[in-house]
Amino acid sequence: RKEVEQDPGPFNVPEGATVAFNCTYSNSASQSFFWYRQDCRKEPKLLMSVYSSGNEDGRFTAQLNRASQYISLLIRDSKLSDSATYLCVVNDGNQFYFGTGTSLTVIP
């Protein structure tokens, strides 16, 4: 079983839609969680850390469910510029594990 698993998509959504991605992790002792955004042919860029209480940054909301061992990313009012691959990253205190990414395309 992979340490981190994501639905690869692609998710194709119209502008203005709300879209949510989930990411499951296998190690219940995992400590830190992040969402990264990667544009085509570019490096991953930190979108947001995921805190136990959940956190919001503008149109983006990240949540952690330790009982079910998943994190989620909710994007409201999708913009064309949100089109990218979203990577889930989990740290177990020793290693960092990267998901394979979920592809999002926002359609006009």
Added chain:
Amino acid sequence: SAVISQKPSRDICQRGTSLTIQCQVDSQVTMMFWYRQQPGQSLTLIATANQGSEATYESGFVIDKFPISRPNLTFSTLTVSNMSPEDSSIYLCSVRDRTSYEQYFGPGTRLTVT
């Protein structure tokens, strides 16, 4: 967040040759890493670049193939030695904040081996 630059940004190399990739950070960082991202895949950690000592390699990666230097807290190099087409990939330098564990990546070096 740190500003990270890498050189070269891309290269096309012949099999059997070696390429050295440079990573420069605009501030002193303790934790620096080298990753590889093959087409359509996620990131794979190659090694942790330790300042003043030998790099720590992940399973499947060895020093003879991927020698790493870390002469100070702002600079590191990764060499891809005796290249084969399977080494074609994007190589990314990364730094990590010791407190928040947030990671920041350089722009990457796109390597094609023919």
